[in-house]
Amino acid sequence: MSERRPQSDMTREVELLWELRGTARRGPKPKLSREAVIRAAVTVADAEGLEGVSMQRVAGELGFTTMSLYRHVDSKEDLLVLMVDAAMAQDPPEPRADADWRAGIGEWVAGVHGIYRRHPWVVFAAVFGPPLGPNGLRWMEAALRELVRSGLNTGEAVQVLMTISSVVRDTCRIEFDMRRAAEAAGATLAEHERAHALSLSRVVAPERFPTIAAMLDDGVMAAGPGEATTPTEDMSFSLERILDGVELYVERQGRAPAPPAPR
Amino acid sequence: MSERRPQSDMTREVELLWELRGTARRGPKPKLSREAVIRAAVTVADAEGLEGVSMQRVAGELGFTTMSLYRHVDSKEDLLVLMVDAAMAQDPPEPRADADWRAGIGEWVAGVHGIYRRHPWVVFAAVFGPPLGPNGLRWMEAALRELVRSGLNTGEAVQVLMTISSVVRDTCRIEFDMRRAAEAAGATLAEHERAHALSLSRVVAPERFPTIAAMLDDGVMAAGPGEATTPTEDMSFSLERILDGVELYVERQGRAPAPPAPR
DNA sequence: CTAGATATGTGTATGATCTAAACTAATTCG
DNA sequence: CGAATTAGTTTAGATCATACACATATCTAG
Structure with missing residues (x-):
């Protein structure tokens, strides 16, 4: 049909x-x-x-x-x-000799982040689904390798990897998008964030949106001149929470992380 | 310029x-x-x-x-x-009287998931950045309200909310995309997953991709006929890990979740 | 070695799409 | 009433992906 x-x-x-x-053999x-x-x-x-x-x-x-x-x-x-x-042609990080899987994930995230910075369009590409290409799979392998070291089984590791990937990609999406908007307006990222917080505060009535209003008061969206935390810096908070959660889960299950490779 | x-x-x-x-006053x-x-x-x-x-x-x-x-x-x-x-016009869940913030987040996620199921295109829309409209902000408020109850400050709550939103959206993206591909091929989701795992296994050499190969062996991507776990069902594992991580963090900080509202 | 088969890159053309601009007609303010 | 303003229409242009037919180069079978 x-x-x-x-x-x-x-x-x-x-x-x-x-x-x-x-591969063809005939023709020019x-x-x-x-x-x-x-x-x-x-x-x-x-x-x-x-x-x-x-x-x-x-x-x-x-x-x-x-x-x-x-x-x-x-x-x-x-x-x-x-x-x-x-x-994603770049090589993912090698396995760490010390078997510190949290540090391993940290390196992995830094690597992905580096790729996104070099090719910002990647995070905007309408490509859904898990990685299927040779490079994508190499990066996936590298992350799963670290995650199963923590004591997760493969299915759980896939779930957690998806979570981490989503956070990194979405965070970069937001940062790059805001940066682009800021540049288009001829401002810095921080200036733009301030402007945005201001325009939001005009519609966020504290009675209807008490928590968001509090958040704006706390200057969450607009850091002071000196501090200037970018979204990607904040990202590590979420990542640490996720890894904490994984660690706790593995402990509770009575499993244990893999020991360092014997020399 | x-x-x-x-x-x-x-x-x-x-x-x-x-x-x-x-609003205009002249004209037809x-x-x-x-x-x-x-x-x-x-x-x-x-x-x-x-x-x-x-x-x-x-x-x-x-x-x-x-x-x-x-x-x-x-x-x-x-x-x-x-x-x-x-x-997102639908009302987000009301605050819970028992102040169980984890259950509150669970309800919120279920609500968002319901919206996505009713309007699957939403997760594919190229709209980046935080919600800014009246409805988007209502949902954001509802989630932040629960999260600050856990003992997080507003900045931390925003980070965690972004993580949760990303996971829900990305998970639905994958599920909807796979479902669409399956339907286009005239197969069920489970059949399609099997077919996909099979085609993957043809390129995933166990020497180069040991963990992914193990994952395929474990049948992670293709559940047995009876089980048929959808990506969205698996999602709860990640969510529980995130919330565990939040809980642990709050404890370690010596903060405490908000008590239930007095009657 | 030759002739048919076949793949490469080109030229041309089509249909979808978003949107700018000029236009017509309706409505309201002075 | 008449000028100003606005809603919806008409027309047209720009960009884009891609189907199709073609000339040409190369390979392989005989």
């Missing part, structure tokens, strides 16, 4: 990301490659954000026609999926 | 959501209203998802021309912001 290919079929996505396809040698297309697209996104990434723009970057891209990528949506995995 | 209006200026967004604008009586436009857009989104929401489609729903919408809404992006707030 429906001729339309489903928007995101995981099986198809896996094949896409792992290039499980026969390709001057362009999927790799080059992805690289160009990432370059454009790094420079101009996701809005800048159009098929024409990417093709122009490469000096080819728009339609040439479709020889190497089935659709723009596919290209986006590939871009996101490509952005 | 830049003539372009910033994509998301919070101050502007607050004004938008709270309709801080003078409006037959359309912002309210009607939003309602129609939400109807379309409920029925066909966000992809179905085009200005022409919404206008058609109302029996007006496409351009008529622009008298009541500045841009499609604005409409989206308004739609998201409109979807």
Whole structure:
């Protein structure tokens, strides 16, 4: 009935990301490659954000026609999926010799955060679902490896990883978005936060929104000039709570974290 | 310099959501209203998802021309912001008499989850940043009210709320996305999960991805026929860990949760 | 070595989409 | 009443993804 290919079929996505396809032998040698297309697209996104990434723009970057891209990528949506995995090409942190899984997760989060800072568009990409590409899976493996060390089983570790990933991504989303808005208005992030808190306080009636009003009074959204806590700095509070919760759970279950590797 | 209006200026967004604008008195009586436009857009989104929401489609729903919408809404992006707030019109849970803040958060999460189930497109809307509209703020207030009861200060409560919101939204995103893909393939969610696990297992080499491989062996992604745990059911594990972490933190700080309201 | 098969990149075209701008008609204030 | 103002319409433009037919380069079977 429906001729339309489903928007995101995981099986198809896996094949896409792992290039499980026969390579052609007949015809002219390709001057362009999927790799080059992805690289160009990432370059454009790094420079101009996701809005800048159009098929024409990417093709122009490469000096080819728009339609040439479709020889190497089935659709723009596919290209986006590939871009996101490509952005994670950096190596995730190695396992720690001291088996300190909390520190390990800290390094992992710092690594992801670094990727997001280098490629801010990644957090805005409409790519849902778990990672499926080679790079995404390497990062997933690195995080799960630390989490199971804490004493969680694999299913629990996946849940906790999803939580951590969500927090990091969402926090960066908010920070990057606010930073962009601030820059567009020609202000610093802190100035923008102040302005925002002010405009909020105009509609937050203390009777209807007592807690939010208290929060604004406490200057939560707008730190003083010197302090200037960015959302990403605040993030560590949530992360510590999550890891505390994990630790407590493992203890209560009578399990124990894995000992350091013997030398 | 830049003539372009910033994509998301919070101050502007607050004004938008709270309709801080003078009402006209001259000219013909409006037959359309912002309210009607939003309602129609939400109807379309409920029925066909966000992809179905085009200005022409919404206008058609109302029996007006496409351009008529622009008298009541500045841009499609604005409409989206308004739609998201409109979807949260339902009342958040009341404060509990027993002051059990963990149960309170549980009710809040259930409420948000209900909204997402009724309006699945909300979790896919490209609306970043904290809630700013009347309904979004009511829900935020309800959650913060419970969280500060636990003994957190307002800043900490905001952090924890962001974490909880992220988890709920991301979990629903994944579930809805997978459900859509499953339906498109004419399968159930469980079948689809199995198929996905299978295709993953083809690329997950146990040497490179030992933990993920173990996870697949444990059947984490594909529960047995009878069990069929949905992502949203698994979510509660993460939530309990977060709340455990909060409780532990409050204790360690020597603070205490608020007692039940005196009668 | 040649001829058909096949893949590459190009040119052209289509349909969707958002939205700017000029226009018509209704309404109200002075 | 008449000028000002506003609602909805018409028309048109810009951008975008992508389908399709084509010329051309390369490989492989005979």
